[in-house]
Each structure stands twice: as structure tokens, then as C-alpha cells.
Amino acid sequence: MKTDILVIGGGPGGHVAAIKAVEFGAKAIVIEKYKLGGTCLHQGCIPTKTLLHTTDVLHEIKHAAELGINVGAASVDMDQLQKRKRHILDTITTGVNALVESKNVEVLYGTAEIISEHKAKVVAADGSEQEIEFDKLVLATGSVPTMINIPGCELPEVITSNEALNLTEVPEELVIIGGGVIGVEFAQLMARLGSKVSIIEAHYKILSHMDDELSQQLAQALIAEGIDIRVNAKVSAIEKQEKGVRVFFETENGHESLSASTVLMSVGRKPLVTGFGLENTKVAIEKGAIAVNDYMQTNVPHIYALGDCTGGYMLAHVAMEQGIIAAKNMVKNSQEAFDPATTPACVYTSPEFASVGFSEKAAKETFGEIKLGKSDLSGNAKTMIVQQHGTVKFVVDAKTDKVLGMHILGPRASDMIHEGALAIKLGATIEDIIATIHGHPTIAEGVHEAAEDVFGNAIYKAYP
Secondary structure (H helix, E strand, O other): OEEEEEEEOOOHHHHHHHHHHHHOOOOEEEEEOOOOOHHHHHHOHHHHHHHHHHHHHHHHHHOHHHHOOOOOOOOOOHHHHHHHHHHHHHHHHHHHHHHHHHOOOEEEEOEEEEEEOOEEEEEOOOOOEEEEEEEEEEEOOOEEEOOOOOOOOOOOOEEOHHHHOOOOOOOOEEEEEOOOHHHHHHHHHHHHOOOEEEEEOOOOOOOOOOOHHHHHHHHHHHHHOOOEEEOOOEEEEEEEOOOOEEEEEEEOOEEEEEEEOEEEEOOOEEEOOOOOOHHHOOOOEEOOEEOOOOOOEOOOOOEEEOHHHHOOOOOHHHHHHHHHHHHHHHHHOOOOOOOHHHOOEEEOOOOEEEEEEOOHHHHHHHHOOEEEEEEEHHHOHHHHHOOOOOEEEEEEEOOOOEEEEEEEEEOOHHHHHHHHHHHHHHOOEHHHHHOOOOOOOOOOHHHHHHHHHOOOOOOOOOOO
């Protein structure tokens, strides 16, 4: 079998690269060892958000009396919750399969192995093998959960997000090691299901990559829901107890520990660069990831890589964009670069948290003098109606008034953040945001208020 382009990995980046390659006039084959959709669909974004939606509804029901709705005690059927999750994943998977087939992309299921720099094979579940010759290769192999190597990490009570997504019983006491996106989302999810939750984070705050001010606001919201957050804390060991385990960690106060029935190891993910014959090529690995240039090309000119396996932004939407760029560069022999400047980062807690561009801290370090504009969403009518709170924040270049960053903590933050992404892409000034009419009553009015606040002119903010 011969093809123009072979893609190893059918996740968001891989199958998009294949679809676009065919669209641009090439023949493409995808080798996928599990199901199309990758980590995001099967072990990440989609299942997590499905579970979070249930707990959001549960939280609303428990506070329904405030809305004038009287209901009885609410509880969650974990088996039904898992059944609904599987149904959603199966439905989306079926849709992706049909889409890829309709785009004339051939998919081979099995384990890929690169034999040489222009030949690979796929080993199917029944042991049968098929060799494929290719002109160009795309590596979209994804990532796997990271485990920190400490005493006790191998205990059965210690799980990763993969296992956490399939729990059919709520842990009595859950200790989460790592306060990143996965850790924070699972913390609120499990706390709302009734678990006693603690987060242990080595950094000085949760969500280390997000804006400091809004990260602190979210931390306070989680604490208000009963979640224990320990920062500047380094886990040293996990020990088996008569009942459950005990997690030991070091803080500025000395040695501390917490009991747990379950420990969620949530310290990030690492690129998957082994198990598919990469050693049979001359592709370079740097810092545990496949090294690529701005055009998604490795040091071997006909081999490209994208998504999680390249490190950096481990986000499905980044992988998809990189897939489009790689396909265009491979098939059209163009040199289009991946620009991460407009990449939004979203955390699906309640309230949601989304960011794009420079944080306040990073902007000061890069540009020196900046301007800030903020809007307190607790005074926003629509936010009050949906019983939430939050902040919209703009980071602006003091010399040019161009938008450098936008950060939102509040309802629908993950949907509203794209206004900031578009502003950055177009090189818009904060005056452009101000000159754009925002509907009323909407949460997005807070964006306009934050923009006005850059110049101290917010309509619904009292100034000294």
C-alpha cells in the first residue's frame, strides 16, 4: 500500500491534518490504535465537561429555592452518569468516523510502527500486519498522564485522570496532587458530588499559567465550596494506612500530611514519543518532545509533527490548527507558520476561567508600561440572574493602546474569550472594543465595561 501522506494518530490534530491534506489534493491514510478523536474526546475534554455539566446542574438544583423553585433532595446516580457520558462519546465518535470517511480519508486501526523514513506498518488487533509506503509522514501521537516518582505512587489508591473519569463511586476523601486545569476541574466536580477534596500544588497558586489575580479569585470560590487548597507544597510520599492512604508533603511550615481514600495524580501530561518506531528515523527529540519548527516540520524534511507530542500547548484546538498548517505546508509546499498568540486557555469550573494573550505579569516583563481595565461581574445583571460572579480584565499596551491580553472569570468565559483572541489577531486597540456595541442584558457587557475602565470611563463603576 502506498500513500502521499501517512498520519500516525487520529486525534484532533491527526484526523484534521488528513482531511485537509485530501482537500488540498493528496491521498492520506490515518493509523489509529484506539478510536478517532484522541485524548480530548475519549479521556479529556469531552468526558470531563460531560461530568462537570451534571454537577453544575446538581449545584443549581441544590440552590433552586433561591430562584423560587422548591424541589426535594437531589442525588446523583453514578451509573447513569457514566452511561450518559459513554453515550455522548459514542455519538461524537460515530460522527467523527462518518465525517472522516466522507472526506475520503482511509483509516487503518492498529498499532503503528515506523520501519524506515518512508515505510511503516500497522499491526491490527488480530496480529495481521500491513506495510505502507509514504512520501510524507505526520506524527500526531498525543500524550499520556505524568506520574511523579515518589514512594507510594504505585499504590492502587493512586489514580490518574484516565481512571477518575470512570469512577462509579464518589471517593470519601480525595487528595489531588497538582492544581492545574485537570486538578482544579476534578476538585470542583468531586466536591459537588460529596467528596472531601484537597488540592496540593507546588506552585505559589493554582493554575500557574493563568492570570494571578483571577486565579486567586477562583481559588477563593473553590475554598467557599469547601475545597482545601495547599500551595507552595511539595508532595514527598504516599503511605498505605489501615484505611486508605496518607499523603505527605512539605510546606514553609514544615512537614504536613492529609488522609485520603483516593489520590488523583494530576501533574500534567507528557508527549508520547515511544512505542511507534520513532527510533528508526533521525527525528530529533528535545526535552522529551518531538522537535518541530514553526511550520510543524521536524529536522527530517518530509516528517512533520503536531499536537501534544511536540510539547508546548497541549490543547485540542492547538493541535487542530497545527494539523491545518502542516497539511498546507506538506501538500502545497508552502511555509505557513503556527502563531500561538491567539490561543485561548479555558478552565471549565463554575465560574469558568478563560485567558488569551499576555497576563498582567508577562506583559509588564515584555512591554514595560501597560494599562489595565477591569469589570466586576457581580454588578452585571445577567451574571446576577444566573447566580454567579467574576471579573473581566484587559491588558493593554500603554504606548499603542493595542490589546495584549484578555482574562475572564465568570459564566460563559470560554465562549466570550474569543472577542479578545480576535482583537489580538487583528491588532485591535482597546478603543475598537469600546466602539463595538455589546448587547444588553448580556454577560459580555462586562467586556465593554472593562474596556472603558482602561481610561477610567466605565459607566457602571464608581471612581474615587
